[in-house]
Amino acid sequence: MPASEEICRLSATELIAGIEAGSFSPAESIEAWAGAMESDDLNAFLWKGVEGGAEQGSGHLSGLPVAIKDIFCTSGIPTTAGSRILEGYKPPYSATAVERLTEAGAGLLGKTNMDEFAMGSSNENSAYGGVSNPWDRTRVPGGSSGGSAAAVAGGLAPCALGTDTGGSIRQPAALCGIVGLKPTYGAISRFGMIAFASSLDQCGPLTRTVADAALLLEVMQGQDQRDSTSVGLEAPIELPSSTDLDGVRFGVPAELVGGDVGIEVGVREVFEQTLSRIEELGGEVAEVTLPHAAHGISAYYVLAPAEASSNLARYDGVRYGLRVEADDLVSMYERTRSEGFGPEVKRRIMLGTYALSSGYYDAYYAQAQKVRTRIAEDFTAAFQGVDFVVTPTSPTVAFPLGARTQDPLSMYLSDFCTVPMSLAGIPAISIPAGLAAPPEGGPELPVGFQIAAPAFGEQDLLEAAHALEMSIGFQRLDQREGEGA
Amino acid sequence: MIDREQVRHVARLARLSLSEDEEARITEQLSGILEHVEKISALDLNGVEPTTHVIELTNRFRPDVPVEAPPREVLLEAAPEGDGDSAGFEVPSPQA
Amino acid sequence: MTALEPVIGLEIHVQLATETKMFCGCRLSFGDEPNSHICPVCLGHPGVLPNVNEQAIVYALMIGEALGCEIAERSTFHRKNYFYPDLPKGYQISQYDHPIAVDGRLGDVRVHRAHLEEDAAKLSHKGASGRIHGSGASVVDFNRGGTPLVEIVSEPDIRSAAQAREWAQLLRATLASLGVSDCNMEEGSLRVDGNVSLRPAGSDELGTKTELKNMNSFRFLERGIEAEIERQRELIESGQEVEQETLHFHPDDGSLTPMRSKEYAHDYRYFPEPDLVPVVPTAEMREAARAALPELPAARKERYLTELDLPEATAASLAFQPELGGFFEDALAANSDATPRAIANWVTGDLVAALREQDLGEDPYRSKAEPREIAALAAMVEGKQVSHSAGKQILAKLAAEGGTAAGVVESEGLAQISDDSEIDAMIDAAIESEPEAADQVRSGNEKAIGRIVGAAMKNSQGRIDGGLAREKILERLG
Numbered sequence A: 001m002p003a004s005e006e007i008c009r010l011s012a013t014e015l016i017a018g019i020e021a022g023s024f025s026p027a028e029s030i031e032a033w034a035g036a037m038e039s040d041d042l043n044a045f046l047w048k049g050v051e052g053g054a055e056q057g058s059g060h061l062s063g064l065p066v067a068i069k070d071i072f073c074t075s076g077i078p079t080t081a082g083s084r085i086l087e088g089y090k091p092p093y094s095a096t097a098v099e100r101l102t103e104a105g106a107g108l109l110g111k112t113n114m115d116e117f118a119m120g121s122s123n124e125n126s127a128y129g130g131v132s133n134p135w136d137r138t139r140v141p142g143g144s145s146g147g148s149a150a151a152v153a154g155g156l157a158p159c160a161l162g163t164d165t166g167g168s169i170r171q172p173a174a175l176c177g178i179v180g181l182k183p184t185y186g187a188i189s190r191f192g193m194i195a196f197a198s199s200l201d202q203c204g205p206l207t208r209t210v211a212d213a214a215l216l217l218e219v220m221q222g223q224d225q226r227d228s229t230s231v232g233l234e235a236p237i238e239l240p241s242s243t244d245l246d247g248v249r250f251g252v253p254a255e256l257v258g259g260d261v262g263i264e265v266g267v268r269e270v271f272e273q274t275l276s277r278i279e280e281l282g283g284e285v286a287e288v289t290l291p292h293a294a295h296g297i298s299a300y301y302v303l304a305p306a307e308a309s310s311n312l313a314r315y316d317g318v319r320y321g322l323r324v325e326a327d328d329l330v331s332m333y334e335r336t337r338s339e340g341f342g343p344e345v346k347r348r349i350m351l352g353t354y355a356l357s358s359g360y361y362d363a364y365y366a367q368a369q370k371v372r373t374r375i376a377e378d379f380t381a382a383f384q385g386v387d388f389v390v391t392p393t394s395p396t397v398a399f400p401l402g403a404r405t406q407d408p409l410s411m412y413l414s415d416f417c418t419v420p421m422s423l424a425g426i427p428a429i430s431i432p433a434g435l436a437a438p439p440e441g442g443p444e445l446p447v448g449f450q451i452a453a454p455a456f457g458e459q460d461l462l463e464a465a466h467a468l469e470m471s472i473g474f475q476r477l478d479q480r481e482g483e484g485a
Numbered sequence B: 001m002i003d004r005e006q007v008r009h010v011a012r013l014a015r016l017s018l019s020e021d022e023e024a025r026i027t028e029q030l031s032g033i034l035e036h037v038e039k040i041s042a043l044d045l046n047g048v049e050p051t052t053h054v055i056e057l058t059n060r061f062r063p064d065v066p067v068e069a070p071p072r073e074v075l076l077e078a079a080p081e082g083d084g085d086s087a088g089f090e091v092p093s094p095q096a
Numbered sequence C: 001m002t003a004l005e006p007v008i009g010l011e012i013h014v015q016l017a018t019e020t021k022m023f024c025g026c027r028l029s030f031g032d033e034p035n036s037h038i039c040p041v042c043l044g045h046p047g048v049l050p051n052v053n054e055q056a057i058v059y060a061l062m063i064g065e066a067l068g069c070e071i072a073e074r075s076t077f078h079r080k081n082y083f084y085p086d087l088p089k090g091y092q093i094s095q096y097d098h099p100i101a102v103d104g105r106l107g108d109v110r111v112h113r114a115h116l117e118e119d120a121a122k123l124s125h126k127g128a129s130g131r132i133h134g135s136g137a138s139v140v141d142f143n144r145g146g147t148p149l150v151e152i153v154s155e156p157d158i159r160s161a162a163q164a165r166e167w168a169q170l171l172r173a174t175l176a177s178l179g180v181s182d183c184n185m186e187e188g189s190l191r192v193d194g195n196v197s198l199r200p201a202g203s204d205e206l207g208t209k210t211e212l213k214n215m216n217s218f219r220f221l222e223r224g225i226e227a228e229i230e231r232q233r234e235l236i237e238s239g240q241e242v243e244q245e246t247l248h249f250h251p252d253d254g255s256l257t258p259m260r261s262k263e264y265a266h267d268y269r270y271f272p273e274p275d276l277v278p279v280v281p282t283a284e285m286r287e288a289a290r291a292a293l294p295e296l297p298a299a300r301k302e303r304y305l306t307e308l309d310l311p312e313a314t315a316a317s318l319a320f321q322p323e324l325g326g327f328f329e330d331a332l333a334a335n336s337d338a339t340p341r342a343i344a345n346w347v348t349g350d351l352v353a354a355l356r357e358q359d360l361g362e363d364p365y366r367s368k369a370e371p372r373e374i375a376a377l378a379a380m381v382e383g384k385q386v387s388h389s390a391g392k393q394i395l396a397k398l399a400a401e402g403g404t405a406a407g408v409v410e411s412e413g414l415a416q417i418s419d420d421s422e423i424d425a426m427i428d429a430a431i432e433s434e435p436e437a438a439d440q441v442r443s444g445n446e447k448a449i450g451r452i453v454g455a456a457m458k459n460s461q462g463r464i465d466g467g468l469a470r471e472k473i474l475e476r477l478g
């Protein structure tokens, strides 16, 4: 039997293989990972507990623990969405995505920290404190799935669930040097996933490898009666095996990667190296144009807050969660919501309420929906000429804690490269592509490479990402530490 | 862009009470964000269909068949005012 | 001053009689223990999503077809955002710019639109509470929350309170015949609001309108609108302005008071519901809805007029009052001897009067009288086995106590007297008891005969036929 440290060095697919081969039992795996989770000093977990997964033969994921972003409802287990307003809330039901994992035998490994209601790109908007990036504890892990990314990168969990509305899986995955996949909108049920912006929210895995992402995606994807917008994928996802990119065409959009969009020098270097690598693997790199993509952030910061302002109206102190007492109804509402929500959430509720209010709807909401149409059309046109569109996932490496908290707009701009794919509803993955020093100096930090595919093109996307991953041979933090580097 | 009075109005619609400080800060921040966001109003998008659902689906229905719910007690106990003995969700009277 | 003309439109909310709620699998209920039909979805818990009830779509399509509407090719849901404790999500899922049905007509009033939405929960005042200070607490019962509703909006084609009542009754009869709703106004499964304004007769412009709520019976609907027309007329005639507001009708004294305006001005911030996809009624769905339509009240009235030869008013009241019409149809089905017209007269005449007397509302099934017995009674009177006035007594007895018509005849001894000598004796006695009238008849004033006939009927307790009595009196005095 291998020691706990050895188990905790395995990817999810390796773990499953080890259990199938009889090298260790599901219970031993769960126990090893429970210990890892307990050692969390990143504030990556909001609830540390293990449920299920230890039973032999309960499904093909038996023995695999999955850390769950605290935005997924888990029956009887505290679920806060990183907000004070849900402090102590225990949902009476579980999210479909979580159910599918547990039905496949997987265990639940804690609930991970996040930006409040998934609003943020640094995890600093959690009501329960920020999360440290395991590569440099003075820096952010990204957000909003910061706890999930930090847990996987920091060796506290083999894989995790996140949600991505404008980049909330891909960006923290990039900043923490792991794999993050946002599937096609509708691939995985949103039922039980606490809503931020319903037309954009999508669940996805944060993993050590591309194959792990494929493994979890296959278990979770599928139409769900309870989510009218879910469709699932056309065919089951297989573990990717490609090692070359012969004849595969990659498009680089000037609008997102051009000279004037604020991409850090180090990030740009890694991106260019990755493009060269693609060519070495037999792929082609071409320029594509996404004429409206640069307006993505503007459209996104109208649509997402507008939907959020409505989605968050239910937190009113009546049926669950926090209530701050007052003599009259309106004061009870106002005090509950003002004390229960943090500044970023209030800011977005305000922004969204304004954008929907009488006299502004057409100028903001309707116009943003039209930009969305144009962006989707841009991608469709681009995919006529290329198989994938690629960009750096984040224009920057992980930035210092506190660096952007005073300037919401600069924080919003860190989603510049990820938001267009969310608006178009297409799948996109971030894989670690190398390291770069931050502009202010200091140790090198991970850089993510984003690959986007046409809707429902997940299998092809995973194949390409896998080929690139194999070639890059990125050393994860846990691998470096494992070697005592 | 957006002034204090508008911010106050929006806060009322959203049932948020903002302190003087918050009000001032949010007015400034929203103005900055709106200035950026408003670039899209310059785009000529006449005749473009707005996108509500990026993946087009229609007619998703559920059969009219009762589904078992979690135990009533669990749902009632979740209420901030839930004390088990009253089968209700209590609020300050709207007429108060 | 030119005469003022009322312009009235109605908004009707009808709860659909589905098994489960609009967007979740909770059963519908009325009068059950509070919060006994609730789940995470209809309580608006975090993470839940709405899920459209197929039967509600079917019913909405049936309503659209029955009202002669155009069915939308593509119908969508919107969110209507506002805060209130009876609204668990902070928004109501409703339809906005793409309702399921538009541009119909029922009778002489056009239908503007019909759309689907979810009902709010029920908020009731609880009085002072230990935990909540101030002037008291309210309790929310979410059983009703999420009940499927169709809102039907008429065009402002109605010109009087009476017409509003009649049209609402026709609409209710139509909906009831579809079986899509219980249509019970007292229990709130049918709620009628009115929009009222006045304008100079013949003018095309619209005056400032007010909205009337809480008129939970047809009588109150008529009275409420009447009162509002009067109120507006007085305002206008005294040179004052009508204020646009919502008024609450008080059935006890017939007064109207402005509803406390909500704390802040409303701005519902409608936007397309991202959690639901469009409804695109297929040819099959529409065909199925049409096929499911029963005989509608307007058609039923036509049949009563042409096939059953009922008088206009009787045909209308039977066709447009579903319970009355149903009772009549049942009586007709049980009958073999009486003419439909006779049965119809008993049902719409004496039976309705009996209901009123017993304070039983408008539903004949709430009286003790069985439809089959009313048919039997009609046959007995037509066959002259009992007199018409005895028939009235029998009906009153049936309505109050039930039983069979034959049984009442037996127990009350109401059978027609067939023995001629017995009749003759009673006629003689009647003439004797009314000597003055007898003299007048003898001197040619036939009108006076009524008093003698009355006496004969009274003496015989209605057991002789009025026509026969009259004949015999004339024979003697002629």
Ligand SMILES: [Zn+2]
Pocket: C021, C024, C025, C026, C037, C038, C039, C040, C041, C042, C043, C146
């Ligand atoms: Zn329910």
